[in-house]
Amino acid sequence: MAMSRAYHHGNLREALVAGGVDLARTGGPAAVVLRAVSRQAGVSHNAAYRHFANREDLLAAVAGRCMEQLGRLMISRSGAVDLADQGQADEVQADEVQADEVRAAWARLSAIGEAYVDFAIAEPGWFRTAFCGAVAPPRKEAVGGGPGADPFAILSSHLDDLVRCGAVPAGRRPGAEYAAWSAVHGLSDLLVEGPLRGLPDAEVRVALSAVLSAVARGL
């Protein structure tokens, strides 16, 4: 199994993508350079062409990883809300349970929105790479243990929850993902590479809460 390191590198494709993710973290999509990732993998340039059609193809793979990273953070933050809530769940009326569920659904939506923006700010290189326009098709995730972390799907299911528990009228559901996603993504983009770059931290929080509450009202 363990291939001799001389010629056949264990599985290169993986190493190349990992190296690309590394470079993208600090330099964004422009830093995902064929020769650089090859060098970093201890392999000479042109080796990558046995695994990717061209640079764009590699970038797409790297972008996919970044997107998954974002999805993972969103899921994790959403889960954290559930955990925090269940602490104070005790014996209460049935309708109070329902009210709590509504509140929790709203909190989860806010949490994934905040996660989105936080990710963009904390990892601008990854964020810019994820949305550099190199992502492949919708990416049908492997059914198994893979973290099916497509941000869009996550958002959709959270909106479904809001409708299901009556927090949002069903008539408002169509197009809701566009409204919510656009708002959060727009703020992220403006903060990371748009005219809002370098906005003071306090102002960032003001903007974030303004966007999130506007979305909540707007749904």
Add this chain to the structure above:
Amino acid sequence: MAMSRAYHHGNLREALVAGGVDLARTGGPAAVVLRAVSRQAGVSHNAAYRHFANREDLLAAVAGRCMEQLGRLMISRSGAVDLADQGQADEVQADEVQADEVRAAWARLSAIGEAYVDFAIAEPGWFRTAFCGAVAPPRKEAVGGGPGADPFAILSSHLDDLVRCGAVPAGRRPGAEYAAWSAVHGLSDLLVEGPLRGLPDAEVRVALSAVLSAVARGL
């Protein structure tokens, strides 16, 4: 008078920026290539270095032009709303005048939002260039007749109008530009270079109206 007057070329700086805008239109920021714009201006490479510190500097100038272009479309669409409205303005009660003004203010906000997205769709190269992160400082526009077409300033003044005529409570004003701008910019970015690329036209209109009405409700 060592003005930027004609020396050898005419005034090159202008020609270079214009050529850059040309290339950016079809190829986005990546197409703004020093040697290409120099070639297109009938001048050999390195001539540009007498007018710009480096490629990034030129790109910033080109990006500024693209941003102005966007601002101009927004202003023009906002003006078109006024003209369309004044046609049906006749003798009415005072409070109806007020109601009309409120309606017009909302219509103008919608118009600039729609203009933003339309611009992104119609001129993706320019849009991507405008927001590629190369724009110079906050750009203090000349107060006079110059096309003070900073999209952010335009949005701000429209929101001010909404507050002034009572359509939006003053308490909601802080942060409102973040909410509105983020929503519209996010949709544009997702449509132009994000996962929403290639969305069928009908669906685009659904998304746009969902975003615009959500913003209106959210303010």
Add this chain to the structure above:
DNA sequence: CCGCAAAGTGGACATTGTCAACACCGGAGG
């Protein structure tokens, strides 16, 4: 045991950003 296709290598080429040294030109000062 052998050959073959997959995996990796080395070299080459065009393109690009950038630097340095040089050439041109038109006006300022004599």
Add this chain to the structure above:
DNA sequence: CCTCCGGTGTTGACAATGTCCACTTTGCGG
């Protein structure tokens, strides 16, 4: 009028990159 001078533009060079090509090596399947 002539002469210098700095702003403008040119030529040449260099390193880095994406990509094509021919070649080599490896290990698996017959």
